[in-house]
Amino acid sequence: MGDIAQDEASFYSKAEGYWKEVPPTVEGMLGGYGSISSIDINGSKAFLQKFLCEGEGKTGTNCALDCGAGIGRITKRLLLPLFRTVDLVDVTQEFLDKAKNYLGGESKRVGNYFCSGLQDFVPECGRYDVIWIQWVIGHLTDNHLVDFLRRCQKALRPNGLIIIKDNVSYEGVVPDEVDSSVCRDLEIVRSLVSRAGLGIIHEEQQMNFPTEIYQVHTLALR
Numbered sequence: 550m551g552d553i554a555q556d557e558a559s560f561y562s563k564a565e566g567y568w569k570e571v572p573p574t575v576e577g578m579l580g581g582y583g584s585i586s587s588i589d590i591n592g593s594k595a596f597l598q599k600f601l602c603e604g605e606g607k608t609g610t611n612c613a614l615d616c617g618a619g620i621g622r623i624t625k626r627l628l629l630p631l632f633r634t635v636d637l638v639d640v641t642q643e644f645l646d647k648a649k650n651y652l653g654g655e656s657k658r659v660g661n662y663f664c665s666g667l668q669d670f671v672p673e674c675g676r677y678d679v680i681w682i683q684w685v686i687g688h689l690t691d692n693h694l695v696d697f698l699r700r701c702q703k704a705l706r707p708n709g710l711i712i713i714k715d716n717v718s719y720e721g722v723v724p725d726e727v728d729s730s731v732c733r734d735l736e737i738v739r740s741l742v743s744r745a746g747l748g749i750i751h752e753e754q755q756m757n758f759p760t761e762i763y764q765v766h767t768l769a770l771r
């Protein structure tokens with residue numbers, strides 16, 4: 550990410566400016582691909598349930614953290630139905646404001662709405678069974694992503710899991726000047742995960758997405 554890391558401040562401020570202009574809707578969260586939301590959530594549910602249902606060593610269902618949560622699309626349909634409490638963190642205050650309405654009555658089980666960039670966010674030690682990080686890692690520099698993942702590891706409860714679900718490029722790092730992000734290939738993502746001292750427990754490709762978008766992979770880490 551050489552060039553981008555050199556101009557880190559504008560990498561982050563451009564992204565913040567971009568998201569401030571995006572409508573607080575599912576369509577806005579998914580860059581115009583609102584129609585894939587159900588396929589995405591169903592795939593995530595099948596992925597996650599493998600770890601919540603196994604006998605010994607199963608992951609708990611007390612508390613989850615939705616990172617880069619936006620309006621709470623994932624919190625509403627994946628995390629609140631599975632966990633007693635969910636916290637949301639996002640850099641865009643307008644999305645968190647919208648989440649309170651969007652989540653409806655179930656929003657009473659939201660513990661915290663944290664408005665912060667993940668590069669600055671310190672999740673509480675030992676609080677979370679699952680930390681879900683979807684479609685946001687491309688907004689962090691390599692070093693910030695590694696440091697954030699290290700902080701996430703400390704924030705896990707016993708048998709807890711960090712899940713990354715994100716676009717992967719065919720090869721190398723592909724910058725997106727529009728939203729000020731990058732898309733990394735799978736080897737690069739794996740190497741950043743390893744730099745953070747995390748192991749990959751399970752990995753899957755999300756199937757049935759439109760062919761014109763990036764491949765999406767889900768990685769379970771601890």
Ligand SMILES: C[S@@+](CC[C@H](N)C(=O)[O-])C[C@H]1O[C@@H](n2cnc3c(N)ncnc32)[C@H](O)[C@@H]1O
Pocket residue numbers: 564565568578579580616617618619620621622623638639640641644665666667668683684685688689
């Ligand atoms: C593509 S949307 C995905 C939202 C949500 N994860 C979902 O799948 O519905 C990206 C989200 O990341 C947030 N975001 C962008 N840069 C961020 C950063 N540095 N830290 C935390 N959130 C960030 C945006 O405000 C936006 O809500």
